[in-house]
Amino acid sequence: MARFSFRRKRLSFSEQTNRVPSAVDPLDFLGGGRTASRDAYSQIHGAIHGVLSEVERSIGSLFERLRPDGNISDRMVLEANAELRAELARANTFADVKRDEMLINIGSRLESLFIQRLVIAPDEEPPVRRWTALADRAIQRELPMVSEPSHANLDVSPKDRKKRLARWQAETDQYLETVCLNHVREVINGLLEELNEYSVSWMELVVDLRRLSTSGGRLYQEVTDAEHWTFDSDDPTVKNLLTGGQAQDIAMRILGRFQLGNQELADIAEKVHDSLAGKPVYGSNRVDPVELQELLARATAHKIQETVSIDTGFLSLMSNGSRFGEELGELLVDMHMGASAMEEKMWRVGDVRVGHVDSASGVGITASNLHDSVLRGLGGGRKFAAVEGHPGDNHRFEVQMSTVGAPVSDLAIFRDMVNAWYAWHFEDVRGGNNGDTSGWLASVSKESWKLYPDIGEDTGVRRAIIELIDDDLKKLWNGREDIATRLTNGSFTDGDLLNGVVKPQDKILNTADPDS
């Protein structure tokens, strides 16, 4: 009576050689796609199998030397036994190394996947369930015994020796396959452990991110509050004239045309991973959500900057707006009306050529009507030499000698300078002549050598300086309300500046040299 067995025969290592795939990247199934768990298993199997092939070849040549029709000595058998044991040990080492390499690779791939999915698919469930079926295939097997034939066992007729050698080779083949399968199991177990941590961390992190990004959350406040979009430098020579609201508008425009491809996502993940310096993104000792969000933002910022080509300058981003030219014109006119009042009235930048160095530049304003807008704003006849047209409709805007755009602290210094000068003229020791202008002037005149380095009566520029200051003070007084507001950019109350400098009782101030 025939006996049927449905038990599948276990394939040996050499039989598996033609069945397992030799994938270039055995872990590519982690990156997505529709790889079935059976195929994923085969890929891992193929990878471990691949590293053992070399051992299999060495063992094959060993058996080749013990061919059945030749002479065989005792020493040959001893050497063959020792060599075989060494090859089997080598197989274990090779498999261990490959397993460790794959486990490390799995960790970094899952970290990368974790980061990428946080950016593009935070709402999707982590792909854990797909791979749980792998666990069914990961079975630990006991290593089979490989016999150690003696010289007497093999020094037999060629026919018998052939049979015995074949049996011995089959044993080693089974051994190799068992080593291979056990290591596949270890890789799969490692993968499943990582996936488990991945899944738990994902669930927790998603809750944190939802809290951060929705109304009232820290991230929400950071992006909606215009104050966070106002950037200034510690360097007083650097001035950013874009308001927070304008910066937000520009950001929205940039994001409107920003798309992340696979390569960009991978780059972001790599940058975050590098920044973490070994700290995991998932697991029990993972990075703090806020820190992760910051690192993600920095990496994404880098990518935005690369992707959205802004090589022609920041302001070119604004040039999409229909009112760009007008807006920029207004901005420049505001600047002129603001701090340049100080230049014109006090520092005489135009005439004396005193300017604030290293103010700054913006290159690449693309709007052909820019000149018109600015010229209109400044009034007829004024030439705006700082902006000039360039071929290709690119405009270069660069002015480096100006107090316009100087920070309020610089304006305050000027106010302090006037105050100090005023204090010297009206200090208490000269206050004895109340109401007597000539006495006060005589007193000032007598000591003015301390103040003006070139004070000669007939030479030098003393009288010119006095004439200049007198004229300035009158201008200051006449336009005190207007100038104070402009000078201080609204930081001081109207008239503060001048009330501190020129008192009402000194309104008719005649500092002109009485001798003249």
Add this chain to the structure above:
Amino acid sequence: MVTQTGRDFDGPRAVNAKLANRIASPSVVIGLGSTSCQIARRLDEVSSAWSFSDRKSLGFLYMDTREATRGEISRSSRFIPLTLPHFSNLRDMRPWITECVPELKNLSLSREGALGTLANAGVAGRFNYGNLRGHIDATIEQVCPYYEGVTYLRVHVIAFLGGGTVGALPVLLAALAEARGTSYNFSVVLHLVLPQRGMSRDPETTYPLQLRNAYSTLQFLRAASGIEVGKGEFTGKDSYNVTVYPDKIINALGPHFDVALLHRSPKDSLPVQRVHVARILEGLVADAWGTGQDWWARYHETMREANNNADARFGSISSREVGLLEGFFVQTAKQYLQNQWRTQL
């Protein structure tokens, strides 16, 4: 407010730093006062790594009322001490003194007097005028030898506006005007370093003195550059007379400077101030390279194109600055992430 700093100036520059030809116009850098001498000395040190031809086109002159400055600069540098002979050797009523100080007894020779009394340095400048002229001529001859009547040169004068030594600036400008004469064709760039409260030895007493000095010097510069105001009886011409030792009247013909630049340190720190101003100075001295090349090209362009001096310059936007842009893009990325998480979670 988010504060961003960090400017990467020297990244790509460093590659062929030694080989680059930086200086097109030979330059003489004059440090007036201790602060300015330190700034000039820094440039002197930085430029030691420049090519031989660049170094040859660059000369340094140090002037200070403080003798100790001589020890702080290299031995080979030219130093002009702005010292006065002993009080007893100063004869009264000499015009070169009384032009500054009506009565000799008022002249303070102490160090403290130098800060408060600009005239002290003014007198010392007059007394050492011959020395000053000699060194200026020698330095010009060294960096840019006289050749067929045309000599293109640029003189950078650095002065701390709040100091006392800046009182010698009128004398220095007069010496430069006389040195130029008709033989040379050089432009003068004034680097005026502003006083800052946090950097003053005594913010309550010294700082107001510094501000006062700064204001007075700015007024002098305004008056000496020919601006016409009011009735224009005394203003409106850019020449002035200075009497120097021994009783010689120098008629200083303008224009006395081509451009004056106000420098303010990004931080209230003397080392930062020194580095900051020296960096800008370095850029402007190296007019054939990098920032300096751009700067001078723009300067000449605006000067040429302007209808008049007043039209030439105003306005600035510097959001191109790397630091500011970085902050902006990080904020934009946060906006992106917030959009993703808010809509999908």
